[in-house]
Amino acid sequence: KINLVHGAHRDGKRPDEAMKKWRGYGLGQFIHWGLYAIPGGEWNGKTYNGAAEWIRSWDGIPKSTYDSLIYKFNPVNFDAKAWAATAKQMGAKYVTITTKHHDGFCLWPSKYTDYTVANSPWKKDIIKPLVDAYDAAGIDVILYFSVMDWNHPGWRYDIKTEADSIAFEGFKQFTRNQLIELLTLYPTAKGLWFDGTWDKSWVKQAAFADELEQELRKLRPGIIIGSRFRADEYGKRHFDSNGVLIGDYEQGWERKLPEKIADVHGNDWDCVMTVPENQWGYNKAWKGHIKTAFELIEMTAKSVSLGGNFVMNFGPQGDGAIRKEELQLAKEIGDWMKVNSEAIYNCEYAVLDKQDWGYFTKKTGSNKIYMLVFNTPINGKYRVKLPAKMGISMAAPLSNPGVKLKIEEIKANEYFIEFNNPSAKQPFVITFETDTDKKSNQNYEKAKT
Numbered sequence: 001k002i003n004l005v006h007g008a009h010r011d012g013k014r015p016d017e018a019m020k021k022w023r024g025y026g027l028g029q030f031i032h033w034g035l036y037a038i039p040g041g042e043w044n045g046k047t048y049n050g051a052a053e054w055i056r057s058w059d060g061i062p063k064s065t066y067d068s069l070i071y072k073f074n075p076v077n078f079d080a081k082a083w084a085a086t087a088k089q090m091g092a093k094y095v096t097i098t099t100k101h102h103d104g105f106c107l108w109p110s111k112y113t114d115y116t117v118a119n120s121p122w123k124k125d126i127i128k129p130l131v132d133a134y135d136a137a138g139i140d141v142i143l144y145f146s147v148m149d150w151n152h153p154g155w156r157y158d159i160k161t162e163a164d165s166i167a168f169e170g171f172k173q174f175t176r177n178q179l180i181e182l183l184t185l186y187p188t189a190k191g192l193w194f195d196g197t198w199d200k201s202w203v204k205q206a207a208f209a210d211e212l213e214q215e216l217r218k219l220r221p222g223i224i225i226g227s228r229f230r231a232d233e234y235g236k237r238h239f240d241s242n243g244v245l246i247g248d249y250e251q252g253w254e255r256k257l258p259e260k261i262a263d264v265h266g267n268d269w270d271c272v273m274t275v276p277e278n279q280w281g282y283n284k285a286w287k288g289h290i291k292t293a294f295e296l297i298e299m300t301a302k303s304v305s306l307g308g309n310f311v312m313n314f315g316p317q318g319d320g321a322i323r324k325e326e327l328q329l330a331k332e333i334g335d336w337m338k339v340n341s342e343a344i345y346n347c348e349y350a351v352l353d354k355q356d357w358g359y360f361t362k363k364t365g366s367n368k369i370y371m372l373v374f375n376t377p378i379n380g381k382y383r384v385k386l387p388a389k390m391g392i393s394m395a396a397p398l399s400n401p402g403v404k405l406k407i408e409e410i411k412a413n414e415y416f417i418e419f420n421n422p423s424a425k426q427p428f429v430i431t432f433e434t435d436t437d438k439k440s441n442q443n444y445e446k447a448k449t
């Protein structure tokens with residue numbers, strides 16, 4: 001083990017109530033909204049091929065021209081309650097909202113820069129109504145904050161000269177001021193989601209970032225900060241030089257999912273996912289592969305089955321309305337969650353071998369197991385392997401608990417649960433209970449000798 005001052009200060013899952021609540025969310029919403037939603041991936045009739053929220057970095061647009069988009073920010077169709085209602089009916093338990101993306105435009109009236117909503121035609125705070133609306137809907141709010149700030153004169157990609165160093169010192173104080181301002185203005189926020197922390201300039205600030213993280217945790221006890229905020233003194237990010245996760249949960253799962261439980265190293269984690277292949281901010285061209293509700297539900301099931309949460313991104317339009325395709329997905333996911341969310345909320349890795357028909361989840365603190373079925377076996381028999389001495393009882397469709405499904409023990413600790421569900425067009429859930437004393441329940445049929 002290397003002696004580290006600014007590596008991880010804790011190992012393993014945080015045991016406190018705030019983190020237990022986070023662990024049980026299952027499904028979340030990401031919102032990417034800002035000036036980039038106005039051009040929506042297009043400029044002077046030409047489409048930008050990168051991610052729409054990165055359009056400022058496109059050679060095709062002078063930076064000052066992009067920056068003057070502030071004078072066009074007037075989202076007449078913005079309705080915080082409507083956004084929260086969409087998330088509520090979808091079944092999201094938390095939302096991560098961009099307060100400031102890389103372009104430096106602040107959706108709150110920060111007093112540390114003029115580049116905020118206060119100096120736009122809209123004038124009003126966007127974050128406050130959103131925090132209030134989501135809090136009222138019972139959806140916890142996490143504030144996304146990009147450290148990299150293309151608008152601030154003190155930002156540097158690396159520190160090469162004395163002048164860089166002086167400028168960046170000012171930038172570091174500005175960043176600290178804005179973070180304290182956000183936690184002070186929006187005290188109900190449950191976490192900070194940091195981005196724009198990969199450049200050398202910030203990676204070299206191990207001591208400053210470590211002290212700042214500790215200051216923020218003292219200011220807001222219980223606040224949740226993931227592995228994207230800071231590097232250790234050797235420049236290691238996410239996992240420190242001893243391989244220990246820095247922060248409260250792993251934030252490396254961006255547009256990708258772990259395959260097996262070993263991939264998550266016993267840590268908390270969530271996956272943040274775009275609906276198109278790689279568009280976070282609003283992009284007019286809704287092109288390439290657009291994930292269906294079925295795919296997004298399967299990613300949610302897979303995430304929870306591996307002990308994580310799944311966060312689906314929304315990129316509201318420049319006028320403040322959520323695009324109809326995203327509203328439709330939210331509706332379809334919500335309809336599925338209405339029937340099956342018991343298998344998602346407050347569930348965890350079931351410590352059972354994955355089977356071809358889908359994913360296992362386990363209700364935290366109970367012996368209830370859920371089988372989330374995405375691939376129905378032609379013979380209607382669902383294979384389940386249990387650890388030795390563990391029994392299985394009362395298998396039933398989650399949507400129809402009165403139906404007792406036949407359980408056949410086909411060999412030691414291996415069972416078929418029979419369920420013919422030919423009309424299934426949507427993923428469905430079978431549930432059963434395990435108990436440690438196998439002798440106690442004889443309702444499974446011994447394999448025919």
Ligand SMILES: COc1ccc([C@H]2[C@H](O)[C@H](O)[C@H](C)N2C)cc1
Nearest residue numbers: 032051053054195196254272280
């Ligand atoms: C350099 O590759 C990047 C950098 C930043 C991102 C940003 C996206 O703009 C979005 O905010 C995502 C959550 N974040 C990682 C994506 C890819």
